[in-house]
Amino acid sequence: MVFNASRLLGKTVLVTGSSAGIGRATAILFAKAGSNVILLARRAEALEEVKQACIDVHQASKLSHGGQFAAIPFDVSDRVAINGIFDKIPANLRDIDILVNNAGYVVGREHVGDLDESVVEGMFATNVLGLISLTNLFVKGNPDFKSRGKGHIINLGSVAGREPYAGGSIYTATKHAVNAFTASMMRELINTPIRVTEVQPGMVETEFSLVRFKGDAAAAKAVYAGIEPLTGEDIAEEIVWAASRPPHVNIAETLIFPVNQASATVFYRAPS
Template structure:
């Protein structure tokens, strides 16, 4: 086994935000990283920061079966077994109400946040089960629990992630494999820039005058879950910035 005593984490969406911060946090603590994302220049600069010995990179689209197959083949050819899969790649697109939302945006969110996550999990799980070790950390969202106007398909994808995480736990009982769903609230990353299709003013206005979570806050949660002793499974963590809370239920009057 080439892997020796170092733990290996595969992180999707490592070019930005939570994924990038998680790669840095884990690498700083001795983990080997496989950093995946579509924007290769971004993961190349991450690799430069972390060092080639600590970080492999791959241009990777979680919606492409061929990319997932190539990843599995590459891990196998290096005799690497995965200790931690962070299913982080994901996005929200749009904030329009359901009757006005762009169906292509809905499809992209479903393809990425649900289908991509499911396929990644299914691809890496058999080797984890065979190795009798592994941890899957999914990045869900508070939007999977609490509805809000314009959250429609995005929130529903994250509700899927929450239930899929719990059902994975049911299937994996007795295997020693752990599953965690981390459900953050408002956090400043490229998330809003992507949601508003590159409109920077709109994206900046979301974070203006408040103190949102940071990608590092989420990386700390991933790291903490991954570092619990093997007999401890953190099922879910829900975290919000202190500035974020709940609105009353709405009653519309004619």
């Protein structure tokens, strides 16, 4: 990865959904670049493992900056918890420079007519409402990006936010919402130095598909049969690269596919 690491030295980054997949890889890569990292996710034990990985990679980098890490069990769908988030963050890490809204999930492939409304509500609460609430607080909360005249918001979108597909009505709706919110926010913050980025992955092999298929490992694996998918580390590189641009440069949107994918539904599988 090519980036100017000096721009990330000593920066403080908050990453939601950082217990696994893209969030985990992103947190570790920021730690390697000399940043301080606040880890947020629901699974406390997994968070502690990621925190230790951040410590290890930072020590191995032998950088004099960064090296401060906090693991905070947290559910971004909990609006009350979001309003009190700064009370949970250690005082020495509250001067946050970069917010990475990574938390999100999908469950099921049901079509309209067979949807479980509790699942629908849960996906919107995490993928959309939690992201909006947390971002709103960081843009103008206490402390906030506006008053400090700095900040970078990086939202994890998806190709699903550009192209609907059958069996994904709710997930694509949530990611379309993220895309619209991010684009509108960038326009609303045009008179500030706050940067706004949306990273839109295609096929990435993480726990994501396992959750979608409700723990069916065979079904989750079949999604990537005959394809070399992206990894969480691939997307982490794009996130950290976007964050490492000069302050006057904003990577507004980036769409990332594995080489054999061309859209949400167009891809090539090599013969088995």
